[in-house]
Amino acid sequence: MRIAQVSAACGLLLFAVATVAAQTKTDFNIDKVGSPPTNFTTALTGQGKAGVWTVIKDDASPAQGNVLAQTDADATSYRFPVCVYDKLTAKDADISVKFKAVSGKKDQAAGLVWRYRDKDNYYIVRANALENNVVLYKVQNGKREDLPVKGEGRTYGKKVKVPFGQWSTLRVTAAGHLFTVFLNGEKLYEVEDSTFTDAGKVGLWTKADSVTYFDDLEVKTK
Numbered sequence: 001m002r003i004a005q006v007s008a009a010c011g012l013l014l015f016a017v018a019t020v021a022a023q024t025k026t027d028f029n030i031d032k033v034g035s036p037p038t039n040f041t042t043a044l045t046g047q048g049k050a051g052v053w054t055v056i057k058d059d060a061s062p063a064q065g066n067v068l069a070q071t072d073a074d075a076t077s078y079r080f081p082v083c084v085y086d087k088l089t090a091k092d093a094d095i096s097v098k099f100k101a102v103s104g105k106k107d108q109a110a111g112l113v114w115r116y117r118d119k120d121n122y123y124i125v126r127a128n129a130l131e132n133n134v135v136l137y138k139v140q141n142g143k144r145e146d147l148p149v150k151g152e153g154r155t156y157g158k159k160v161k162v163p164f165g166q167w168s169t170l171r172v173t174a175a176g177h178l179f180t181v182f183l184n185g186e187k188l189y190e191v192e193d194s195t196f197t198d199a200g201k202v203g204l205w206t207k208a209d210s211v212t213y214f215d216d217l218e219v220k221t222k
Contacts, residue, residue, distance in 0.1 A: 022220060022221045022222075023218070023219070023220050023221075024085075024087070024088050024218070024219045024220075025216060025217070025218045025219075026039075026085065026216070026217045026218075027063060027065065027066070027215060027216050027217075028055050028065075028066040028067055028068050028215065029063070029065045029066045031055040031066055032055065033055055033056060033057050033066060034054060034055065034056070035054070035055055036053055036054065036055070037053060037055055037068050037083065039085060039086050039087045040053070040083050040084060040085055040086060040203075041083075041084050041086055042081065042082065042083050042084075043081075043082045043083075043084065043118075043119035044079070044080065044081055044082065044119060045080040045082060045119050045120060045139060045142060045144075046076070046078040046079045046080050046142070047076050047078055047079055048074045048076025048078075048079035048208075049072055049074040049076070049079070050072070050081065051070045051072050051081020051082070051083070051206065052070065052071045052072040053068060053069070053070055053071075053081070053083045054068075054069050054071055055067070055068055055069075056068075056069045056213075058100075058213060058215075060100075060167075061098075061100075061167065061213070061215050062098055062167055062215065062216070063215065063216070065215075066215075067100075067213045067214060067215040068083070068204070068213070068214045068215070069102075069211070069212070069213050069214075070083070070204075070206045070210070070211065070212050070214075071211055072211075073103065073104070073209040073210075073211055074208070074209060075105070075106050075208055075209040076208060077106065077208055078144075079207065079208050080124075080139075080144070080205060080206070080207055081205070081206050082113060082116075082119060082122075082203055082204070082205050083203055083204045083205075084113065084116055084201045084202070084203035084204075085201060085202050085203055085217065085219075086201070088201065088202060088219055088221075089199045089200060089201055090114070090174075090199055090200070090201075090202060090219060090221045091115065091174070091197075091198065091199035091200075092174055092175050092176065092221065092222040093114065093173070093174055093202070093219050093220060093221045093222060094171070094173045094219070094220040094222070095112055095114055095171065095172050095173070095174070095202055095217075095218070095219050095220075096112075096169055096170065096171035096172075096182075096216075096217075096218050097110075097112055097169070097170055097171075097204065097214055097215070097216065097217045097218070098167050098168070098169050098214065098215045098216045099127070099167070099168060099169075099170060099212060099213065099214050099215075100165065100166060100167045100168070100212065100213040101128075101129035101130075101162070101163075101164050101165065101210065101212055102165065102211040102212060102213055103209075103210075103211040104130060104208065104209045104210040104211060104212075105209060106130075106208045106209045107128060107130060107206075107207045107208040107209060107210045108128060108129040108130040108162075108164060108210055108212075109126050109127070109128045109129075109130075109205075109206055109207040109208075109210045109212065110126060110127050110170060110204075110205075110206065110210070110212045110214065111124050111125060111126030111127075111170075111204065111205030111206065111207070112124070112125050112126075112170055112171075112172055112202070112203075112204065112205070113201075113202060113203040113204065113205050114172065114174055114200065114201075114202050114203075115174070115196040115198070115199065115200035116200040116201040116202065116203055117196065117198075117200050119142075120139060120140075120141055120142035121139060121140055121141065121196065122138075122139050122196070122200065122203075123136070123137070123138055123139075123174075123179070123193075123195075123196060124136070124137050124138075124139060124144075124205055125137075125170065125172045125179075125181050126170075126205060126207065127162045127168065127170050127183060128162060128207075129162040129163065129164040130164075131162075132159060132160065132161055132162050133156065133157050133158060133159050133160060133162070134157050134158055134160055134162070134170070134181060134183055134188055135156055135157030135158075136157060136172070136179060136181055136191045138193060138195050138196070140195060147191045147193050148191070149189045149190070149191060150178075150189065150190040150191055150192055151190075152189070157181075157188075157189070158181075158188045158189055160183055160186075160188060162183070167215075168183065168184050169182075169183070169184055169185065170182075170183060171183075175222065177192050177193060177194045177197075178190060178191075178192055179191045179192075179193070202217075202219050204217065
């Protein structure tokens, strides 16, 4: 009986450890202000200048602490700075980030990247405060293509109010071929696609002259 109880206790402990290990949250508070973020690699899809990703202090952030800012405002149209988290690879996951669109005349975009293979191959969902929409794309061989909304077709995502200068939360869940998109807790739509089926990295993304702040990147693997 005691052996069974010990085995059960060990099983519960292992389950608890596995559960904790399957959740990663990065809030940038361990990073030095003015420096690049720890455990991230930057890249550029498209043309133009590479992004400048810097940890800054933002007292208006939800935690009133450090955030990650992409500050280079090069207005090249097909320019997508990417910042990828190096410590995690996932296939099926629940991914979210808080973001604030700070400036941009051509774009005011914030994006989440997943199943990232390299700078030219990944999935991306982005919210744009200038266009007031949220669109899910695949980037394949460097070409970005919006994907049709399940049950509705190619609608270019969804029109929805994306607040400018305020903190919002963008979220996507990936389960096999099915991706579900949320903004500020509201489910917007689903997309089905099977271009990238293997595990990949998770990251952040902006477009053109978007200056965008990010905080609390959270990944829960399934």
